[in-house]
Amino acid sequence: MLWVSMDLLIGRLISPLDQAAASAFERRGLNYASEWRTCAEKIARIDIYNLASVNAFLEYVSSLENLADGANRIQETKFRHLPWYSYDVWLPVDFEPAPQPEISDGHWPVPLLSSRRLLADLKEIQRLSHLDLGTVPGGYELMRSDPKAFYKSEITLDNNTLMQWIWRGLHDAAELSIAKSAPALAAE
Numbered sequence: 001m002l003w004v005s006m007d008l009l010i011g012r013l014i015s016p017l018d019q020a021a022a023s024a025f026e027r028r029g030l031n032y033a034s035e036w037r038t039c040a041e042k043i044a045r046i047d048i049y050n051l052a053s054v055n056a057f058l059e060y061v062s063s064l065e066n067l068a069d070g071a072n073r074i075q076e077t078k079f080r081h082l083p084w085y086s087y088d089v090w091l092p093v094d095f096e097p098a099p100q101p102e103i104s105d106g107h108w109p110v111p112l113l114s115s116r117r118l119l120a121d122l123k124e125i126q127r128l129s130h131l132d133l134g135t136v137p138g139g140y141e142l143m144r145s146d147p148k149a150f151y152k153s154e155i156t157l158d159n160n161t162l163m164q165w166i167w168r169g170l171h172d173a174a175e176l177s178i179a180k181s182a183p184a185l186a187a188e
Helices: 017-027 051-064 115-128 140-145 147-152 159-179
Strands: 007-010 044-047 088-091 112-114 184-187
Touching: 007 159, 017 088, 017 112, 044 140, 044 147, 044 159, 051 115, 051 159, 088 115, 088 159, 112 115, 115 159, 140 147, 140 159, 159 184
Parallel strands: 088 112
Antiparallel strands: 007 044, 007 184, 088 184
């Protein structure tokens, strides 16, 4: 089986993302903390399946807001700290994102987002949802504790469980980002 995953990586950003994030933060008059550059490179990796799964979650969130499908969802949503792009960087401080992504990985736009505000967004999504978001879905703990066994497993998810998985992964990544004072990166 070919596995193309979307991962949440918690740890030090590598250059040029680190340099671009620091410059963008400084242009906004915000402090890019030195510990973000000296934290461990790999604190944790959380698998949130793939870009299609994340897009299904974003579509679900859009339905909770009664937003129409389309590119304008990014500008219209009140949940601005979700992974709306192929790559997203969360920093463990409270700030509002810029209207447009401020940095690039060399090819794609990469927004700078707040781990703290991501948690607030997820809490509100949990409140609005009827899917029991916050539940730890079957297989999730295996993915966190033994990724090799997880990838060999035959875990399948229904749509509701997938929404719980994406929510839980984003939540855990934001909490780790804050607890370890480290950036988090969503990347495929």
